[in-house]
């Protein structure tokens with residue numbers, strides 16, 4: 001896997017420094033090896049350069065993280081020390097039986113999704129090396145401004161800007177729409193005032209696909225597109241960009257601080273917006289400490305239990321609203337929004353945008369459902 005904390009390239013470059021793993025994934029190479037490697041190369045880093053250069057250049061590699069590496073902590077140890085409950089198996093070629101012998105059964109649906117994703121990404125990487133995707137991403141048409149589209153729509157309509165989700169199914173609700181045509185739905189959303197679109201690309205749990213993302217992009221839709229994925233690896237970000245995504249979801253419940261910093265940096269290089277999703281206070285605290293975060297999504301749904309509670313947005317914004325406003329971060333209220341009252345509730349709590357799937361996609365006419373959701377027509 002190529003996420004920073006599980007990076008094969010980092011491990012192989014400093015193989016001599018890597019010791020045996022503790023829980024799950026291998027520990028880091030030693031600080032001496034990292035710094036030696038980082039300093040051996042020129043400082044101006046491009047997308048193809050090592051993250052060590054990028055981090056060294058930006059001085060983002062902090063002392064605590066280095067000490068953790070030095071002490072030989074595994075990816076799961078580091079994640080757990082940041083309050084992350086989702087574990088990685090880091091064994092993409094092992095059978096589920098072998099993985100479960102080591103770690104037990106996945107603790108919840110999110111962990112199960114991530115364990116499958118580790119295997120899926122390794123297979124993807126074997127079929128399409130990172131280098132190819134970096135080149136494909138570089139050749140893609142320029143990104144559209146996801147953040148700017150949300151900001152403008154909020155100003156224009158006086159209600160939260162809509163990120164309308166093209167969602168066929170979900171683990172919590174099963175199939176939402178039998179007769180599912182992603183391009184028709186995307187066009188209907190755009191015509192009815194959606195500022196941006198979210199395209200689910202996970203196949204196994206959401207019946208989405210990258211083909212859907214590509215088709216929507218090629219259909220003439222102008223809205224910026226969010227690739228709604230479970231990102232654990234930079235390969236996925238380049239893949240999303242090469243297929244036309246303008247923005248990508250990063251889930252704080254899954255990613256360590258260093259991975260979020262690393263992925264944010266890659267998004268910046270690619271001109272993409274990162275929507276960083278949090279669900280609880282601990283995650284919000286972590287994300288607010290990261291420089292360069294512009295867009296935070298507060299998910300009202302626990303991805304571990306499926307419980308949806310819109311008061312989650314209110315609670316988190318009551319505690320963190322001041323600091324969010326000071327930093328100029330735009331907040332997206334996600335999940336469980338069905339009525340104009342729901343939208344008004346999260347707007348009063350302080351969100352400037354909403355991410356909505358089920359309540360639109362389940363309607364006969366998903367485009368017209370937008371007017372029902374907001375209680376008025378949205379202007380383009």
Ligand SMILES: O=C(O)c1ccccc1NCC(=O)[C@H](O)[C@H](O)COP(=O)(O)O
Pocket residue numbers: 109110165167170171172173299301303306334335336337355356357358359
């Ligand atoms: O929707 C799920 O069941 C789900 C389960 C596990 C991980 C993620 C999940 N959903 C992703 C989302 O958060 C939603 O697709 C998005 O916020 C829209 O929610 P909704 O309007 O409630 O469909």
